[in-house]
Amino acid sequence: MTILRARGLEASYGPTPALAGVDADVEKGEIAAVLGENGSGKSTLLKVLARIVPASAGEVRLDDRPLASMPRRETARRIAYVPQSVDLVFPIRALDLVLQGRAPHNRGFASDSPEDRRRALEAMRACDVESLAERDASALSGGEQRRVFLARALAQDADVWLLDEPASGLDPRHRLELLEILARAHRERRATILLVTHEIDLAADLADRVLLLRSGRTLAQGPPAEVLTPENLRRAFSVESRIEVDSAGRRRWVPVAPAR
Amino acid sequence: MTRGRAGALAVAAALLLLSLALGFLAGGVRLSLPDLFSGQGPAGETARLIASLRFPRVLLAALVGGCLALAGAALQALLKNPLADPFLLGTSGGAATGAALAVMAGLSPFLSPAAAFAGAVVASLGVAAMARRGGRLDLQRLLLAGLIANAFFSALLLLVFSVVSGEAARTMIFWMMGSLADATPGRALVLLPYAAAAGAVLLLSASRLNLFAVGEENAAALGVDTEKSKGIVFLAASLLTGAAVAFAGVIGFVGLLVPHAARSAVGNDQRVLLPVSAIAGAALLVAADALARSLFTPAELPIGAVTAAVGAPLFAWMLLRNR
Numbered sequence: 202m203t204i205l206r207a208r209g210l211e212a213s214y215g216p217t218p219a220l221a222g223v224d225a226d227v228e229k230g231e232i233a234a235v236l237g238e239n240g241s242g243k244s245t246l247l248k249v250l251a252r253i254v255p256a257s258a259g260e261v262r263l264d265d266r267p268l269a270s271m272p273r274r275e276t277a278r279r280i281a282y283v284p285q286s287v288d289l290v291f292p293i294r295a296l297d298l299v300l301q302g303r304a305p306h307n308r309g310f311a312s313d314s315p316e317d318r319r320r321a322l323e324a325m326r327a328c329d330v331e332s333l334a335e336r337d338a339s340a341l342s343g344g345e346q347r348r349v350f351l352a353r354a355l356a357q358d359a360d361v362w363l364l365d366e367p368a369s370g371l372d373p374r375h376r377l378e379l380l381e382i383l384a385r386a387h388r389e390r391r392a393t394i395l396l397v398t399h400e401i402d403l404a405a406d407l408a409d410r411v412l413l414l415r416s417g418r419t420l421a422q423g424p425p426a427e428v429l430t431p432e433n434l435r436r437a438f439s440v441e442s443r444i445e446v447d448s449a450g451r452r453r454w455v456p457v458a459p460a461r
Numbered sequence: 462m463t464r465g466r467a468g469a470l471a472v473a474a475a476l477l478l479l480s481l482a483l484g485f486l487a488g489g490v491r492l493s494l495p496d497l498f499s500g501q502g503p504a505g506e507t508a509r510l511i512a513s514l515r516f517p518r519v520l521l522a523a524l525v526g527g528c529l530a531l532a533g534a535a536l537q538a539l540l541k542n543p544l545a546d547p548f549l550l551g552t553s554g555g556a557a558t559g560a561a562l563a564v565m566a567g568l569s570p571f572l573s574p575a576a577a578f579a580g581a582v583v584a585s586l587g588v589a590a591m592a593r594r595g596g597r598l599d600l601q602r603l604l605l606a607g608l609i610a611n612a613f614f615s616a617l618l619l620l621v622f623s624v625v626s627g628e629a630a631r632t633m634i635f636w637m638m639g640s641l642a643d644a645t646p647g648r649a650l651v652l653l654p655y656a657a658a659a660g661a662v663l664l665l666s667a668s669r670l671n672l673f674a675v676g677e678e679n680a681a682a683l684g685v686d687t688e689k690s691k692g693i694v695f696l697a698a699s700l701l702t703g704a705a706v707a708f709a710g711v712i713g714f715v716g717l718l719v720p721h722a723a724r725s726a727v728g729n730d731q732r733v734l735l736p737v738s739a740i741a742g743a744a745l746l747v748a749a750d751a752l753a754r755s756l757f758t759p760a761e762l763p764i765g766a767v768t769a770a771v772g773a774p775l776f777a778w779m780l781l782r783n784r
Contacts, residue, residue, distance in 0.1 A: 215595055253681040277684030284678065290541050291674050291729040301672060305684035310668040311732075357683075 204229040204393050205250065205361060209259035211417075212249050219245040221417035222259070227361075227410065232387065232394045234404035234425075237414035238438050243397040244285070246414070247363045250395070251282035263361070277305035281354035285365040286346070289339035295349045296334040299325055302356035317356075324355035327389075328382050344375035348382065355386060364396040368403060380407070401454040405429055413437045426452070435460050469727040473740040477523070480748040484519035485512050487751040489758045518644035521708060522750040523743035524652050525641070526715055528660070528705040530742020532698040533716030534723070534735050535663045538670040539694045540600050541677070543724075547702040547716040550603065550695075551610025555584020556706035557636040558614045561621045564629045574648065574707040577636065581703025584610050589695060598691045600677060639712035639765035641750050648708050655704040660739065662697040666690065667731040674729060712765045714772035715742050725779060 205227040212220040220242045227233045235243045248254040250261060252273060261268040263279060281302070299321040303312040325331040328348045333341060338349055347367065354362050367383060368376045384407075387394055398404055404411050404425060411428040413420040415437050421428045429452070431442050439460045445453045486492045488511075496508035532547040539545075547553070559580020560573045568576065591606035592599050622633055635643070663670075669690050672680035681687045702716070719742040720734065727733045746764075749771060753762040 213595075248678070251682045253678045272684075273681075273686055274684035277682065282682040284682075287676060287679065289675065290543060291538075291724070293675065293729060297730070298675070301675070301679070301683060304668065304672060309665070310672060310683070310685065312668070 202229045203227070204264060205395070206262045206265075207246075207250070207259065210246070210249060210256055210261065211258040212245055212254050212256050214245075214254075219254075219417055220249065220256075220259075222419075223414065223417065224419045225412050225422065227393060227395055229393055230391050231409035232396070232407055233410040233412060234408035235395065235397045235412045235414060236399075236401060236404055236437065237420075241414040241437075242417040243414055244365055245417075247282065247365055247395065247397055251280055251363050252276055253282065274305045277357070277359075279359050280361045280363060281357040281359035283347075283350045283354050283362065283364045283367065285369070286343070287350070292337045292339055294334070295330065295336050295338045295341065296321060296325070298338045298349055299334075299353045299356050302353040302358075305357065320358070321352075321356045324352040325349070327355055327386060328352040329378070342375075344371050344379065347371065347375075347379060351379070351382065351386070355390065359392070360390075361393045361395070364394065366397055366399065369399060401429060401434070402451075405452050405454070429454065466730075466733045469733055469737050470740070473723075473737045473744070477740050477744040477747075480744040480751070481519060481523070483751045484522065484747040485515055487755040488515065489754065491755075517646040517649050518641055518750065519747055520646075520649040521644040521652065522641050522747045524649060524656050525705040525709045525712065526719075526746025527739040527743040528652075528656050528701040529712065529716040530719035530723075530745070531660055531663055531735060531739040532701040532705075533742075534720035534731070534738035535666070535670060535694055536698050536716075537720055538674040538729075538731050538734075539691065539698075540604065541674055542604070543721065544717070545604070547698060548711065548713060549611070550607035550699065550702075551584040551588040551614065552581045552699050552702040553706050553711045554611040554614025554618070555587075556581035556703050557633075557711055558617050558621070559583070560636045560707070560710075561618055561625075561633045564632045565621055565625050570632070573632075573636075574651070577707035578703050581699065581706060584614065585696070585699035585703070589692075597688055598695070600691070603695070636706075636710040638763045639710035641709055641764055642761065643708075652704055652708050655700060659697040659700040659704070662693060663701075664735055666694055666697075667735050670694065670731040670735075671729075674731065710765070712746070712768055714765075714768045715746060718768075718772040718776055719745055721779065722775065 203226050207223055207225040210220050210223040223246055235246060237243050245254060249256050268276060300312045300317055303317040304310040322331060325334055328351050330345060330348045330352055333345060338346060368379055371379060408425055411425045412422045413428055413433055420437050421433050431444060434442050440456045441458045441460050442454055442456045445455055447453050490511055492508045492511060496504050497512055500508050529547055536545040536547060537543055556577040560577040563573050563576030588606045588610050592603040594602060622630060669685050672683050672685055677687055720738045723734055723738045723741050727737050749767045750764055753764045753767045756762060
């Protein structure tokens with residue numbers, strides 16, 4: 202069953218177009234990876250789906266309902282957005298940051314009833330950050346902050362998670378930990394995940410579906426084995442590459458040279 | 462309401478009470494509490510008479526201080542910028558220019574506050590119009606537009622200042638430096654409903670402002686209609702600033718410093734920070750005014766200079782402490 206469907210999506214920042222006609226279909230419960238070179242519109246696509254950036258044309262449907270006609274707060278109860286990083290100017294307890302995930306569920310966007318706290322702490326436990334609850338989130342490491350924001354998506358109780366480069370910039374151990382937590386949460390909550398990544402191997406390992414973007418348009422979408430061909434990757438990334446199979450039987454992408 | 466929140470409010474309220482007492486007792490004539498409340502005969506009567514004369518001034522100081530600090534705190538959260546100040550957004554320049562133009566046109570001094578308020582509204586709307594981009598209020602552009610407006614209005618003010626007569630110029634200095642000397646019960650009562658209405662709007666926005674304090678995208682992703690909220694908060698903060706300037710001129714530092722000091726005391730939960738800032742702002746301005754009236758009697762110091770002279774070292778101390 203298709204949970205998220207985008208057709209002809211366009212968006213721009215001032216005069217600069219960022220999306221120029223994106224089509225996407227995401228099935229309920231699957232993990233979809235959005236791939237594309239820098240500036241191809243990956244992050245903008247997530248922001249349009251999260252209703253952070255307005256679409257200038259096209260339509261998004263959530264469970265076949267137009268997103269544009271849905272109250273914003275209801276959208277936020279269904280769709281959680283996890284940013285790549287946030288510049289925290291003011292001090293804020295990690296627990297309070299996770300509690301903000303409860304805001305769309307409450308009147309006036311308040312978020313600290315006992316029930317909210319219980320859910321927030323439960324989400325923090327699931328992401329192995331319960332011990333950081335009282336710490337100032339702006340003083341946490343990148344990996345810790347990433348997990349705190351993931352915990353917030355869990356506390357938000359949404360069934361669609363939009364993750365902007367969840368594993369980038371993390372050292373190998375924290376990267377593996379984060380992916381493990383993500384896989385576990387996905388299994389337990391049966392959420393639908395749309396994640397933006399630069400790592401083609403990560404997409405191949407993790408995703409049920411890959412969406413390849415180029416210059417704000419959908420180049421290809423489908424199962425990783427069908428979409429991640431040397432030909433498609435050359436068109437998407439302007440790189441000559443070959444696919445190898447490693448000892449564990451996983452397909453590895455090996456870039457060879459910039460495409461002429 | 463948690464116990465911590467109630468405690469913070471209680472401490473701020475106690476501070477306000479202390480400074481209100483100071484405001485009634487200090488001045489050219491020093492009063493004593495026994496005289497004021499139980500004094501018999503001429504001493505008691507004089508004390509009560511002087512206190513009733515001081516009452517509108519203390520009330521105005523409290524309202525103006527509360528307005529400025531509350532507006533500053535809300536703008537800092539909205540713009541996710543601890544250096545945001547209600548006077549950065551052009552409102553104060555517009556208000557002072559409005560008042561100056563009224564003085565130059567020879568309008569009755571009773572109309573000056575109305576003209577100042579009109580100037581503040583025009584300036585805010587102009588700044589908001591400049592800050593719009595692609596149908597949205599761009600918060601980065603808002604700060605820049607405010608700077609532009611302030612530069613323009615100070616220039617205008619200086620131009621007006623240089624062509625008016627000595628008497629008019631003295632009136633204009635009042636607006637530029639800020640003063641509570643013209644306080645009357647009527648003025649304080651006119652300010653009260655503005656302060657209450659716009660202040661209530663900001664206090665009711667506190668939870669949304671918590672989401673803005675992490676970022677505008679954060680608020681949008683959590684379901685806030687950000688365009689609506691930005692408009693409402695900016696308008697309410699501008700109204701508070703405009704109303705304060707209309708009755709007391711431009712009194713600097715309160716809107717910047719008080720939210721800062723309050724934040725380091727109670728944290729950045731806007732549901733606590735906004736009311737604590739408002740109460741602390743009221744307390745600070747009442748105390749500063751008491752100092753301005755009593756330090757060099759019979760001369761009266763400009764209140765804006767007192768707040769800055771007290772505020773700047775306090776700011777420096779907070780900065781050094783966090784090194």
